[in-house]
Amino acid sequence: MNDSEFKRIKEKIFKIDHTRYWGDDYDVRFYLVSIIKELKKKRIIDIGGGIGIISSELDKSNDRINLDSSFEDLKKCKKNNTEIQLICGSMMHLPFKEKSFDHAICAHILEVAKSIDLKNDNIMKENSIKRYPTIEKSLSEMSRIIKKSGSLYVTTPNNAYYNSNKLEYNELKKHIEQFFQKNEFCFFNTFPHTSKKYRKFNLANVMPKILFKIRNRQKVINSLVSKDKGVKRKSVSFFVRAFN
Numbered sequence: 001m002n003d004s005e006f007k008r009i010k011e012k013i014f015k016i017d018h019t020r021y022w023g024d025d026y027d028v029r030f031y032l033v034s035i036i037k038e039l040k041k042k043r044i045i046d047i048g049g050g051i052g053i054i055s056s057e058l059d060k061s062n063d064r065i066n067l068d069s070s071f072e073d074l075k076k077c078k079k080n081n082t083e084i085q086l087i088c089g090s091m092m093h094l095p096f097k098e099k100s101f102d103h104a105i106c107a108h109i110l111e112v113a114k115s116i117d118l119k120n121d122n123i124m125k126e127n128s129i130k131r132y133p134t135i136e137k138s139l140s141e142m143s144r145i146i147k148k149s150g151s152l153y154v155t156t157p158n159n160a161y162y163n164s165n166k167l168e169y170n171e172l173k174k175h176i177e178q179f180f181q182k183n184e185f186c187f188f189n190t191f192p193h194t195s196k197k198y199r200k201f202n203l204a205n206v207m208p209k210i211l212f213k214i215r216n217r218q219k220v221i222n223s224l225v226s227k228d229k230g231v232k233r234k235s236v237s238f239f240v241r242a243f244n
């Protein structure tokens, strides 16, 4: 992704709803977009796709579906993208037959599922790893609707600067492995989280900003991705591609 593509996406988010900006110019979803824009002539669903930024970046030759529980978000998506099919529904009950899609996208929504279980105190524990029934139900639904040769793209937010119920390494890995045969698990932006309070002191925030000033955007984005070596790392977003 070059600078002009990046600016176009950022402007698009601000035009549709500025409160939905991804927060950082080096958010893992810019990496996701750089990968999925290569997909052509496929049937693809964006689960929890919100105002439709990611599905609108997919090539128009694809059959694109945005499913979200927010009717308001889908209305904003419709206003700006008439070719994307919209479905108001829940990630836990996907209204499709088995193996309906080549690919599914699940960007920054599994932590929403985790929050639901934390709120309801609905958590199971297995060998010290916590299991979240809402995540399990959602991933099992995603696996069900993806074709045998298909894949799921997952991203999660970076806990270096969000106090979200972000998934831990072991949790996310365990849940993905439960429902998918194979996965490519990647860390994104592992620069350390040096201050809880001040975002400007977090290297995870500062380093990509400096790198963007001196290097090509796509090269910086690619350099922020590192392969899983089985060891937990701090200050990280996850990018996972899971295969049925």
Ligand SMILES: C[S@@+](CC[C@H](N)C(=O)[O-])C[C@H]1O[C@@H](n2cnc3c(N)ncnc32)[C@H](O)[C@@H]1O
Binding pocket: 029, 047, 048, 049, 050, 051, 053, 054, 067, 068, 069, 070, 073, 089, 090, 091, 092, 106, 107, 108, 109, 112
């Ligand atoms: C952080 S936003 C991410 C939006 C989009 N994936 C993106 O990355 O730009 C989370 C989205 O999940 C949606 N959502 C929350 N609970 C959901 C559920 N149970 N089923 C489907 N979507 C849900 C919200 O409406 C919101 O649009």
